[in-house]
Amino acid sequence: MGWLRFPRVQARRCAVLGALLLAALLPGLRPALASPAPVLPPACPAGRPVVFAGLDWDSGAFLTALERAILERGYACQTSVVPGTTVTLEQAVAVGDAQVIAEEWVGRSPIWNAAMASGKVVALGQIVTGAEEGLYVPDALVHGPGARAAGLARVQQLAEPAMVALFRDPEQPERGRFLNCPSGWTCERVNTAKLKAYGLAGSYVDFRPGSGAAMDADITAALLQHRPALFYYYSPSTLAGRFKLFRLGEPPYSARCWADISNPDGRHDTGCASPPAVIASGVNARFLSEAPGLGALLQRVSLPAPVLNAELADAAANRRGADAQALLFLKHHPELWRGWVPAPVAERLAQSLARDGGDTAAAGGFPSRWVFSIREPVNRWVASLVAGWGGGFRAMAARVTALTALIDAGLRWVPWWLLIGLCAGLTGWRRRSAGPAAVVAGALLVIGVLGLWDAMLQTLTLMLISVALAVVIGLPCGIWAAKSRLGRAVTPPVLDFLQTMPAFVYLIPALMLLGLGKAPAILAMVIYATPPLIRLTELGIRTSDQEVREAATAFGATPFQTLIHVELPLARPSILAGLNQTILMALAMVVTASMIGARGLGEDVLNGIQSLDVGKGFEAGLGIVVLALALDRMAQALAGERGPRGGEGGHV
Amino acid sequence: MSEIRIEGLGKLYGGRQGEALTMAGAGASKGEILARTGCNVALCGIDMTLADGEITVIMGLSGSGKSTLLRCLIRLIDPSFGAIRFDGADITRFNLSELREFRRRTASMVFQNFALLPHKTVLANAAFGLTLQGVRRREAEDRAAQWLGKLGLAGYERALPATLSGGMRQRVGLARALACDPDVLLMDEAFSALDPLIRAELQDQLLGLQRELGKTIVFVTHDIQEALKLGSRIAVMREGRLEQFAAPAELLANPATPYVARFVGQAEPAR
Ligand SMILES: Nc1ncnc2c1ncn2[C@@H]1O[C@H](COP(=O)(O)OP(=O)(O)O)[C@@H](O)[C@H]1O
Ligand SMILES: [Mg+2]
Numbered sequence: 001m002g003w004l005r006f007p008r009v010q011a012r013r014c015a016v017l018g019a020l021l022l023a024a025l026l027p028g029l030r031p032a033l034a035s036p037a038p039v040l041p042p043a044c045p046a047g048r049p050v051v052f053a054g055l056d057w058d059s060g061a062f063l064t065a066l067e068r069a070i071l072e073r074g075y076a077c078q079t080s081v082v083p084g085t086t087v088t089l090e091q092a093v094a095v096g097d098a099q100v101i102a103e104e105w106v107g108r109s110p111i112w113n114a115a116m117a118s119g120k121v122v123a124l125g126q127i128v129t130g131a132e133e134g135l136y137v138p139d140a141l142v143h144g145p146g147a148r149a150a151g152l153a154r155v156q157q158l159a160e161p162a163m164v165a166l167f168r169d170p171e172q173p174e175r176g177r178f179l180n181c182p183s184g185w186t187c188e189r190v191n192t193a194k195l196k197a198y199g200l201a202g203s204y205v206d207f208r209p210g211s212g213a214a215m216d217a218d219i220t221a222a223l224l225q226h227r228p229a230l231f232y233y234y235s236p237s238t239l240a241g242r243f244k245l246f247r248l249g250e251p252p253y254s255a256r257c258w259a260d261i262s263n264p265d266g267r268h269d270t271g272c273a274s275p276p277a278v279i280a281s282g283v284n285a286r287f288l289s290e291a292p293g294l295g296a297l298l299q300r301v302s303l304p305a306p307v308l309n310a311e312l313a314d315a316a317a318n319r320r321g322a323d324a325q326a327l328l329f330l331k332h333h334p335e336l337w338r339g340w341v342p343a344p345v346a347e348r349l350a351q352s353l354a355r356d357g358g359d360t361a362a363a364g365g366f367p368s369r370w371v372f373s374i375r376e377p378v379n380r381w382v383a384s385l386v387a388g389w390g391g392g393f394r395a396m397a398a399r400v401t402a403l404t405a406l407i408d409a410g411l412r413w414v415p416w417w418l419l420i421g422l423c424a425g426l427t428g429w430r431r432r433s434a435g436p437a438a439v440v441a442g443a444l445l446v447i448g449v450l451g452l453w454d455a456m457l458q459t460l461t462l463m464l465i466s467v468a469l470a471v472v473i474g475l476p477c478g479i480w481a482a483k484s485r486l487g488r489a490v491t492p493p494v495l496d497f498l499q500t501m502p503a504f505v506y507l508i509p510a511l512m513l514l515g516l517g518k519a520p521a522i523l524a525m526v527i528y529a530t531p532p533l534i535r536l537t538e539l540g541i542r543t544s545d546q547e548v549r550e551a552a553t554a555f556g557a558t559p560f561q562t563l564i565h566v567e568l569p570l571a572r573p574s575i576l577a578g579l580n581q582t583i584l585m586a587l588a589m590v591v592t593a594s595m596i597g598a599r600g601l602g603e604d605v606l607n608g609i610q611s612l613d614v615g616k617g618f619e620a621g622l623g624i625v626v627l628a629l630a631l632d633r634m635a636q637a638l639a640g641e642r643g644p645r646g647g648e649g650g651h652v
Numbered sequence: 653m654s655e656i657r658i659e660g661l662g663k664l665y666g667g668r669q670g671e672a673l674t675m676a677g678a679g680a681s682k683g684e685i686l687a688r689t690g691c692n693v694a695l696c697g698i699d700m701t702l703a704d705g706e707i708t709v710i711m712g713l714s715g716s717g718k719s720t721l722l723r724c725l726i727r728l729i730d731p732s733f734g735a736i737r738f739d740g741a742d743i744t745r746f747n748l749s750e751l752r753e754f755r756r757r758t759a760s761m762v763f764q765n766f767a768l769l770p771h772k773t774v775l776a777n778a779a780f781g782l783t784l785q786g787v788r789r790r791e792a793e794d795r796a797a798q799w800l801g802k803l804g805l806a807g808y809e810r811a812l813p814a815t816l817s818g819g820m821r822q823r824v825g826l827a828r829a830l831a832c833d834p835d836v837l838l839m840d841e842a843f844s845a846l847d848p849l850i851r852a853e854l855q856d857q858l859l860g861l862q863r864e865l866g867k868t869i870v871f872v873t874h875d876i877q878e879a880l881k882l883g884s885r886i887a888v889m890r891e892g893r894l895e896q897f898a899a900p901a902e903l904l905a906n907p908a909t910p911y912v913a914r915f916v917g918q919a920e921p922a923r
Contacts, residue, residue: 555784
């Protein structure tokens with residue numbers, strides 16, 4: 001999820017590694033190595049560690065690892081990576097915080113174009129040849145026996161009703177779904193413009209997955225389940241190596257058409273294919289002038305897309321990291337890289353690879369024969385679940401989605417002033433006081449004034465469903481935890497697990513089962529928001545007055561009567577505190593939810609962050625805070641006791 | 653017509669209980685048994701018959717087992733051995749639903765710290781026992797309101813317990829118990845948390861009610877003055893055993909043990 005993270009320099013052990021390598025190669029120290037012909041090892045052309053942009057999509061990560069390995073092993077350079085979103089990384093290379101971006105799609109990003117125009121950065125060579133991008137469908141959908149869209153070859157055909165129905169959007173079943181890039185990616189705007197230019201904007205939902213991981217997971221699930229799917233994609237990529245994809249034909253590229261399509265304010269009336277991709281290594285200009293030797297290398301590194309795709313698919317199939325896969329590639333394909341570097345460098349690189357004994361566990365490390373991995377069983381289990389049970393899960397998700405659509409439509413149907421009036425009025429009536437009502441009304445007004453009303457309604461829908469589910473699940477679980485010995489033993493570790501396990505770990509499989517959108521988002525919010533309610537319900541019941549509970553028993557109350565008449569009312573303050581936490585937790589999850597395709601305020605935050613629009617992110621973030629305020633006041637008013645009449649605590 | 657016969661009643665907590673019983677049979681003290689076996693003898697070999705329609709006071713120092721004995725009578729604590737016969741029926745053998753029925757109809761309890769429901773009004777609190785029995789709300793509230801009136805709480809029906817004084821709260825507790833019209837009233841230090849004046853007032857009120865209703869009342873207290881004032885018969889407990897069980901006059905005239913003598917000795921100046 002690197003493009004969601006804020007840039008943070010990741011110190012690596014490379015410095016140490018590089019120093020060791022250098023020491024090992026000094027002729028005085030290791031005379032045996034230099035025996036055949038005393039090749040003088042070239043010193044690293046860069047005087048200082050080379051900082052790479054930490055591209056985190058599959059091919060970017062592999063190419064970064066590849067270039068780093070060559071620099072470290074062939075040139076004895078030190079390298080490190082800064083993680084970040086594509087946009088922030090391009091910015092970093094422009095200002096010199098990073099020096100190399102391994103895979104730059106030249107001409108695609110406004111930031112990069114501007115930096116190139118002002119001479120701050122240079123694009124070197126063509127690191128990938130034969131790259132392509134566009135609108136894809138699974139190849140099995142158009143070719144072979146049982147192909148459900150056998151005639152489909154060009155984008156224009158997508159407008160046919162049969163096609164729209166084939167790619168039906170679960171959230172708006174009368175339209176099709178086109179899976180765009182996550183917002184903030186350069187391709188996102190272009191795709192939106194293309195959709196309009198091809199006359200598909202009305203019949204297809206322009207769906208943004210929220211994150212690259214979510215996009216890949218959704219497409220992978222569709223391919224594994226042999227479901228129709230229409231999506232933007234690109235080669236080089238793991239997916240293109242792993243599955244057979246079919247690129248829909250588009251009108252041929254022309255400079256004029258492209259200039260309009262790639263301009264956010266363009267007319268977007270005629271569409272065309274994206275220009276043949278030029279994928280280069282991007283380098284900071286000042287760095288290049290300081291280390292021209294490295295420039296010569298980057299100029300020559302080049303791989304055909306199919307080769308790269310095969311490497312990526314191999315890495316995915318064997319669950320290898322980019323670094324390991326890059327080393328493997330260097331070992332197995334010297335014929336491909338020998339030409340990139342001068343002979344002495346190639347020699348040293350080869351020697352380094354030959355010396356690489358695989359496992360380099362430190363002496364004090366954990367004994368490797370004790371290592372037991374649950375990774376493969378989990379992977380197999382998830383894959384079989386997705387392939388075998390996907391239909392059932394999707395049907396369930398469809399029902400949830402239909403419910404959200406219903407609530408959403410209901411909220412949208414109510415005029416804004418009526419909604420504010422209802423919310424504030426209800427709060428004021430329950431509390432018998434104007435203060436909380438004013439807070440609710442004020443908060444909702446602020447959201448409207450910030451221009452976030454529509455996004456707020458979508459978030460509100462998610463909140464209503466997930467908080468309701470959290471209460472329906474949380475209260476009984478809390479009661480069970482308080483009353484049963486088994487419950488008391490089981491609940492805390494399970495809740496700890498749910499609260500500590502990073503959300504994306506279960507979100508990605510959930511997304512593959514439930515499909516991108518509101519259903520997995522609600523799941524995430526419920527998983528995250530229910531534990532505090534369970535804990536505080538349990539605590540409230542457990543610590544309720546012992547003598548009062550005893551009194552109920554003494555008067556012949558059944559356990560259920562004790563619960564209803566005594567324990568729950570006594571635990572009420574604690575349960576309300578839990579409800580407050582549940583609401584806040586669910587709202588806090590809204591941004592994560594948007595990473596798996598749930599629209600609303602979270603999407604605006606994400607969008608703001610990913611496109612470096614800090615103001616937009618702050619605005620939407622503020623909207624979330626204010627919505628939290630309003631929801632909390634309302635929930636406390638509805639679930640709490642009625643306020644005292646006339647402010648005095650009251651008997652007649 | 654509610655005679656309570658307690659036969660060989662005992663309650664042990666923790667430790668090696670078999671060994672503890674042997675030691676107790678041999679007359680070992682509570683402290684010795686606890687030190688040797690780790691078993692806390694809360695109640696041991698209680699035999700007594702509580703007469704119908706009388707106030708029986710159970711008295712003793714703190715920790716002597718008074719509450720344990722009282723709670724055994726309504727099975728808030730299950731005795732380790734022995735029998736408790738209400739008109740012949742052994743309540744220690746009751747199953748859950750029999751027990752519930754017994755608690756709803758036959759015996760009601762009044763608690764030291766009132767144990768009222770803070771979120772319910774005085775009226776709803778007084779009607780609580782009836783609500784649990786499934787009596788319809790109107791009827792339950794009518795009956796509860798009658799008892800509240802009788803105890804001098806008319807006009808406070810809609811108040812919350814937190815707004816009442818201690819004495820008034822305990823009257824609500826009493827009304828709650830009486831509204832169920834039980835044969836037996838169990839009161840655990842019911843007046844101990846109250847100021848002396850209020851306490852005397854409530855004691856008089858209880859005596860008045862007793863004369864009027866003729867309920868069987870078991871009243872636990874650690875205060876000899878209160879015991880002498882209320883009790884038709886007084887049971888003096890010490891370390892889980894019954895030291896003496898007699899009418900107040902008998903207790904004063906012929907204390908069975910030096911312990912009882914010392915206890916009633918405190919009462920002399922006040923009389
Ligand atoms: N749940 C319990 N576990 C262990 N010991 C207990 C428990 N409840 C009461 N006891 C012990 O039983 C004895 C009698 O207690 P109790 O009947 O409450 O005394 P009293 O009411 O006369 O002050 C005390 O020694 C007390 O420590
Ligand atoms: Mg006691």
